[in-house]
Amino acid sequence: MIEIEHLSKVFQDKNGRVVALEDVSTTIRDGDIFGIIGMSGAGKSTLLRCLCLLETPTEGRILLDGKDLSALRGEELRAARRRMGVVFQGYNLLMQKTVAENVAFPLKLDKYDKAAVAARVTELLELVGLADKAQSYPSQLSGGQKQRVALARALASNPGVLLCDEPTSALDPLTTQSVLELLQSINKKLGVTIVIITHELSVVQRICNRMVVIDESHFVEQGDTAAIFENPQSSIARLLLGKKEG
Amino acid sequence: MQAFIEEYGLLLLGGVGETLFMTLVPTLFAYVLGLPMGVLLTITKPGGIAAAPRFNAVFGWLVNILRSLPFMILMIFIIPLTRFIAGTSIGATAACVPLTIAAAPFVARMVEQSLEEIDRGTVEAARCMGATNWQIVTRVLLVESVPSLLRGLSISTITILGYTAITGAVGAGGLGNIAFRFGYQRYQKDLMYVTVVLLILLVCLIQGVFNLIARRADKRSR
Numbered sequence: 001m002i003e004i005e006h007l008s009k010v011f012q013d014k015n016g017r018v019v020a021l022e023d024v025s026t027t028i029r030d031g032d033i034f035g036i037i038g039m040s041g042a043g044k045s046t047l048l049r050c051l052c053l054l055e056t057p058t059e060g061r062i063l064l065d066g067k068d069l070s071a072l073r074g075e076e077l078r079a080a081r082r083r084m085g086v087v088f089q090g091y092n093l094l095m096q097k098t099v100a101e102n103v104a105f106p107l108k109l110d111k112y113d114k115a116a117v118a119a120r121v122t123e124l125l126e127l128v129g130l131a132d133k134a135q136s137y138p139s140q141l142s143g144g145q146k147q148r149v150a151l152a153r154a155l156a157s158n159p160g161v162l163l164c165d166e167p168t169s170a171l172d173p174l175t176t177q178s179v180l181e182l183l184q185s186i187n188k189k190l191g192v193t194i195v196i197i198t199h200e201l202s203v204v205q206r207i208c209n210r211m212v213v214i215d216e217s218h219f220v221e222q223g224d225t226a227a228i229f230e231n232p233q234s235s236i237a238r239l240l241l242g243k244k245e246g
Numbered sequence: 247m248q249a250f251i252e253e254y255g256l257l258l259l260g261g262v263g264e265t266l267f268m269t270l271v272p273t274l275f276a277y278v279l280g281l282p283m284g285v286l287l288t289i290t291k292p293g294g295i296a297a298a299p300r301f302n303a304v305f306g307w308l309v310n311i312l313r314s315l316p317f318m319i320l321m322i323f324i325i326p327l328t329r330f331i332a333g334t335s336i337g338a339t340a341a342c343v344p345l346t347i348a349a350a351p352f353v354a355r356m357v358e359q360s361l362e363e364i365d366r367g368t369v370e371a372a373r374c375m376g377a378t379n380w381q382i383v384t385r386v387l388l389v390e391s392v393p394s395l396l397r398g399l400s401i402s403t404i405t406i407l408g409y410t411a412i413t414g415a416v417g418a419g420g421l422g423n424i425a426f427r428f429g430y431q432r433y434q435k436d437l438m439y440v441t442v443v444l445l446i447l448l449v450c451l452i453q454g455v456f457n458l459i460a461r462r463a464d465k466r467s468r
Contacts, residue, residue, distance in 0.1 A: 052374050053374070054370055054373065054374065078376035078377075078378065079376065081373070081374055081375065081376040082375065082376040084374070086371070086374045086375075088367055088370075088371055090365070090367050092365065092367040092368045092370070092371035093368075094368065094386065094389065094390060095390060095465060095466050096389055096390050096392060096393075096463075096464075096465045096466075097389070097465070098465075105372075105375065105385070106375040106376070108385075109372075109375060109376060109377050109378075109381055109385075110376070137465040137466070139465065139466045139467070153375075157375070157376075
């Protein structure tokens, strides 16, 4: 379970203070496919970066299974990071390494023995349907295939939570469909909690059971996806939905 | 032609050998020093994985100061150090000491530049997977930048080759020394032209070989 409590993030730059998130709270339950939707610049990416501990919250805290993430240091922090898999928007694969080596990377960091790594990599590549590409390099893959490699890599260390940043925004509709199906099956089969950050309403509608709408650094609406789609309360949610219908 | 080769062939061959020795040995040691320096410059930058802006500024200045010393001056300046390390300050082996010292900060900047090319996101991804800073350096930065590092290596090697001509002028041997003694001091222009052609061939050879290796090593272009 992830509890976000009164989280704020303020960036200080030359032009002054930039408030990226202001006093946002929500709870992501185990087994959820949780959608975070908002327009560009709403604060989505900052939220993701806080969740995967790349940014420290200015105020408030994030609890992972009751533990305050921002209080962690050193080895404890690295262990917490391994309990969360992240799929980045630009995939961020190692371009000089094969698909198999990319997937093995988090395991090798953790000093698994060679045979265990090889077995796990095969298993993961089968899960994402890329067993035949093990020895290819990322530059030889399509966008959807890279996305699958990133997914396999994020799942390597058996995380309880999978964070996905715009997992489908660079993909065509057909590939989007197959990636979403894959995420759904991972959620069901492995019981992994999935958090999806996106600006695509259709993604949330298709696979998320719960969601928040983020606008101008605030959570303007949160709850069950079905309920929000049926009866949006906030103007931005109505706008998003209205745009889609129109 | 025949007579020329008979008279100067061995001399020139020895010159090529000495030049190669004075290029490759300092290049090796310059990387032993310069590679960690370049890594340090990169990771201590503001926003780097081990950000230490003050250290970075001071260290950056040190590197700049070393780089701005004209090689000739540096070579004379560190003669005591050269004597201490090589036992003498004359000859090809002794020349390797100032060549290494002069090249190391240059190499550090070349390495820094290669590491800068790596996408920030790739480093962040490794960090998210629980990598330590050491693991990020050894398994991400230095691995992802291999093709660029190799291209930098060819530039560094050729730069050091250029420096060897200067050491040649003060008696350290090599093609530079031959060009200086025979071409400049004895007005033997033919011999000077030959050394110039040999130097051009050496540069082309080094560039060609490294380009080939870099292209082979780069997995992005397959």
